[in-house]
Amino acid sequence: MLKIEKEKLPELFAKIAAGQELYLPVNISGQVNFAAWDEEVQVDLTTLKSVKSPKDAFFPQSENLYTCKREGKKITIEPEELKNQSFVVFGMKACDVQGLKVLDQVFLSDPVDTFYAARREHGVIVALACHEPEETCFCKVFGIDCAEPAADVAAWMAGEELFFKPLTEKGEALTKSLEGLLTPAGEAGEQAVEEEKAAIRAIVEKLPYSNLSLEGWNGDALTEKFDSPLWEELYKPCLACGTCTFVCPTCQCYDIKDYNTGHGVQRYRCWDSCMYSDFTMMAHGNNRTSQMQRFRQRFMHKLVYFPANNDGMYSCVGCGRCVEKCPAALNIVKVIKSFQKQGGEK
């Protein structure tokens, strides 16, 4: 394990960014989101959750797929280049890293999404343990240990230092390139990290959602959950906006659109939300015509369909972003709890 003083972090970032792109949490007019580093930006590693999850470092909100160009009546197609240089995402949390695993299940299984795969191949993740978990967090429910993030590099902030522990080959390579800035953590460092982990885990135990039960939520629950009359009540406050999906680290739906630039047509994909009334709107109309159906879809997908198709893996990681951001104060926890309550009543 290595370490660096917090005040030297700008040097560390500069060094990383010298050889590749570096994405990390940045405060722009009061909100923290992952963005590319430069000397001007205001890096913020203390805010626990970025508004958007860092998934768009691998699966951008919109990305060009190819461009059609026209000369007279001839049309040529220029595919967009795949990511071919390494980049570093610094400061992802354990839940965000788990979010990527969910995306991997979708995008890396056959047929492979080449754009995503290229980014995964070239991305190096430095994950940061959650210094002070908050009441909206429930990663523990999904078996995630936010004190011990598993990525290319794991990092902890303790006292005035940041501790840095490469876990993979990519992580080793990155660490190597930072020689000189990082110094050995030593025994005291190891000790500090252990204390930090313990402190984190102690807080996690006290979090209100940490003992949320997922009992009954699995691939087998399909019909029972789908047909529940509870949905009809639960969805009512939903405004059909896309906030939950756009801040979510695991939502992976996208739409493909064309944009006429005047000198060509760009075919690009952009995040879509199953909450939107025009989600998967086709010529025949919509396959989910009411907001109740759309609402149900999102939660059934996260908690039932996805585990059914992915060996029991839930596509929720308990980051709690939707809990914080839903304009109508709806969220996945409320859904889970409602079913629990109903079960209890039975």
Add this chain to the structure above:
Amino acid sequence: MQRIGVFVCHCGSNIAATVDVEKVVEIIRQEPGVVHAEDYQYMCSEVGQAKIADAIHEKGLTGIVVCSCSPRMHETTFRKAAERAGLNPYMVEIANIREHCSWIHKDVEEATKKAVILARAAIAKVNLNAPLKPGESRVTKRALIIGGGIAGIQTALDIADAGYEVDIVEKTPSIGGRMSQLDKTFPTLDCSACILTPKMVEASAHEKITIYTYSEVEKVTGFVGDFTVDIRKKARSVDMDKCTGCGVCQEKCPSKKAPSEFNRGLSNRSAIYTPFAQAIPNVPVIDREHCLKFQKGKCGVCAKVCQAGAIDYEQKDEIVTEKYGAIVVATGFDVIKLDNYDEYAYSQSKDVITSLELERIMNAAGPTKGHLERLSDGKAPREMVFIQCVGSRCADDRGKSYCSKICCMYTAKHAMLIRDKYPDVNVTVFYIDVRTPGKNFDEFYRRAVEDFGVNYIKGQVGKVAPQPNGRLLVQASDLLDNRQIKMEADMVVLAAAIEPNPDVRKIATMLTASIDTNNFLTEAHAKLRPVESPTAGVFLSGVCQGPKDIPETVAQAGAAAVKAIGLLAKDKLLTNPCTAHSDELLCNGCSTCANVCPYGAITYEVRQVNDHGIREDRRLAVVNEALCQGCGACTVACPSGAMDLKGFSNRQILAEVDAICQ
């Protein structure tokens, strides 16, 4: 995707001289969707139109773009050509590469580039065009004439003779207009009243003509074929049905200090009056501002002397609402105010008069009973000076930029009449140019010079100054002799510029007919549609459209009548198919569109819709296509984009924007 044919017109050299037409064709041929492109000398010619028809048949075109002159010129021509070839006429779009391109640019490369872009925009639009079918609306077989001068009377007679009902609305108490104020008319020197009065009588006696005098148009709604007009009949204070026109009331009226409008204020009239002897209707009105009964509350002489009991002090303004198929504007003119022409001493001396005032002085019914005399002292003048172009042809804001057209001729008439009747009076006319185009006009002017000895001097008068001896010092320059003239005159007559009746602004606004910078009504086309206003169903007669003399006015009045008759003769009108329509799946039923519709064409109904499987009763906007005129106000007011306009749809306009900004 449409199969589009593009036709590029040379318009002789009008387009081809500045736009490389062949190059445009070559480039446009490559555009997606374009399956045919060609150029031709004159697309609007029969051969050109045949080319369009041939291409429609041979290439199976579904959309046409003609790159030519303004769509205001030949859009209809090409649409008809397409229709004859079996294509819906609304599948034709025009790229205006003449007025908006070749005529305003000099650089060939630049103009060619622009022509290509304009063509692309039209192609982009036509790609989204849909066949449209006009609806029908009814025609009310009645015409309204605003203004009862010679123009209005003639138009009314012509329309009525064709068998249609006509209403004349005249602001003053009698029809007759300016012509009734004239003494003689050029170039034949007929007595004006002698030729006008029979027409007035004919109009008033015509069974198809209703005359509203002392009345004004108050409100106009509706559209071609179906206007609804409110006419305010001002309180005359005299019962039209009872009055016998005996005139006793006017004789006995004790208030005789009101300036006579008819005599241009040169004499006074009684408070109860008919403007002139031959007035039609021969029913007086009470001028309430000058009437003692109305002002002071006592008098009532007229009521006492009226044996018919026609006087009605209680009478109130009355609003008559009537429907019309066509409206003819014939609001005429007035002479300009001369307050700003201090150098001619008009407001300083009674002996400086306008030509229209001279008409009244020369007229037997005028202030001097037809005797030529100075208004200051009643003496007969020895030396008379006429000054031309007072306020006409001015570049500054004191006068008018245009030539008033009639002054040269009436001045020659005045000079001739004076020399004829008073041979010992010297007459000098100061002119800038003498303009006498017209049948027997120049001959008329030459007679004034050659036979009547009128002294014409080229040179504008600089100054007229009243002298202590009561005469007027006229200072001018003789440009041909290069000398300055200072002469004393007894009377000076100013040929003041004429201007459209000031009321025309108000009327034009009501009719949504446009007005030019000089307040003349604009024609639909300066050359080809001179008697029609750009507003369908509104026609122009007389000086409201531009300066004219009597024969021209009468001719134009007839022309306007024919246009109106052509409209009234139809039972149905095809309505503009470019109307608004609402997408029922997007409509919120919020009423915003109805709030901005000037025609009340949008109503709401609750109807069941099937929105992708969801059946719901919804409040929905419905457009009445017969009422909708296609302005598009609703389309922008509608927040959800449910309202769209056929022929100018959101996507069509956006496609044009995209093509231009490419």
Add this chain to the structure above:
Amino acid sequence: MITGKKQAELIKEISGVNPLKCMKCGKCSATCPSYNEMDIKPHQFVSYVLNEDIEALMQSESLWKCLSCFACVERCPRDVKPGKLIDAARQLLIRQRGQEYLSPDEVPELLDPEIPQQLLVSAFRRYRR
């Protein structure tokens, strides 16, 4: 040597007058109090400028007979302002002669009580820098 064309341009520039607007009505000449003393009449100024015959204009008596009363400017119906043209011609001539300006101290002793005030004012207007 300045050509007539150049001079005509200068006159137009100084006066701000477009001589093409003239419709040759002669109202300027009709209105001019100094007409009889002028060899080139006000309405002719315009054609001299149009014909670019500026030398003649600059040598003319009219240059010094114009009172700058601006009656012609006021009354011209076409906004041509012949008075401004002659004013400009005068300025050209003065420029040619060089800097022969009076200094303010010299003025009082030159004043003749008989000089009309209007002339004085017009002189100031004309010769101010």
Add this chain to the structure above:
Amino acid sequence: MSIETNETFRPKIVAFCCNWCSYAGADLAGSSRLSYPADVKIIRVPCSCRVNPMFILRAFEKGADGVILCGCHPGDCHYSTGNYYARRRMTLLFSMLDYIGVENGRTRVEWVSAAEGVKFSATMNEFVEKIRSLGKNVRLGDLRCRS
């Protein structure tokens, strides 16, 4: 701002003209041979009130440097009231564009009657001059559309 750069900069300008007054005014400018730069391209609309703020933003999005809307003079609208609505809409829209930092003068409304060919041409000359002085539109506009 130097004059040299301006001469090479040819702005893209969209002019929305109402069919009844301004389009006819533009026709009159044409038939009177009153020139204005070829940078101006006219789109015919039935009335100024047909112009949706979306059209104007779209023009900027796709690379226009200036957008001008011409309609009948207030009181002269062929449809009686269309230009009044257009006037309010455009006033608010232009104010909003100003508010978000788009240079003043990239948008303009001018009332041009069918008889005002001279005004049409003068307005277009003036507007093109103004846009040239402002330079390329970089604050509104989609990066993807820049060539």
Add this chain to the structure above:
Amino acid sequence: MQELIKRAKELLADGTVVRVLGWKAGDLPYNPEPAYFAKDTDFADFVYNGFCGANLSKYMIEASKMEGKTLVFLKPCDTYSFNQLLKEHRVEREKAYIIGVGCKGKLDIEKIKALGIKGIQSISGAELTDEAETLTVQTLYGEKTCAYKDAMLERCHVCKGKEHKIYDELLLTSRDTTDADRFAEVARIEGLSPEEKFAFFQKELGKCIRCNACRNVCPACSCRKCVFDSNKFDSSQKANADSFEEKMFHIIRAFHVAGRCTDCGECSRVCPQGIPLHLFNRKFIKDIDEFYGEYQAGEDVDADAPLTSFTFEDVEPSVVSTRS
């Protein structure tokens, strides 16, 4: 709160209404959600406190389609929205039984968190009946306090007033919370140079993720299908691929609600990225007030809306460049 429950139960019992639209307590101390109540037992989690910021007017669009009457609790500012919806025929008056509820300013959890308060377990002082000016927050990291005012939503500092514009009956009293000038921030921005204005909005709008929360919560954005979701203008872009799109979206959205926006502040409240969206709407409101006379949408159902009316003497668009 108890009086609200009591009255609601009465109205349900006597058949005046068939359901109640109010707020249901969440599982955290600050996240109550809008909810329907129909049975006596439902009221167990009925809540009305400082965190009940949601404007229930918009839910009345759907409630108007249901059978029977809905009792809805509206705060003074919410009644403007209801009126505006009424004017646009989006809600039905006879389908609503409106209880105007008092308000002492609503709370913004983001503001509390911005003060560094996290790991929240409970909050006291947020009840309407609480006289305290201070919120006391129990957190995993200890007890924290903050002034009620400092935790209030921006909109409450510029509150339109305590008066309900439409109601059937009133319950609870309101408190005057206005302590700022509603247009101060707009005026400040107006005073910036074009470069500064542009930089400001670029930065703010750059955060937009096009989640449509602002639009979907907005009572004025009541379109069945938004133009940005339909192909009518080729404008249906689901995500911003370029900075222009946020501008287009937010300008057009503000324009579409211009003269209709009551300034209820919901857009700014719900924006996950904390974009001060009300600055767009308020700009239009300020302009409308200045150009066409003061107008408050939702105040009077019968008033002519500024964009559907005019006067001959209206200012010309050039006023934008000529005014100081």
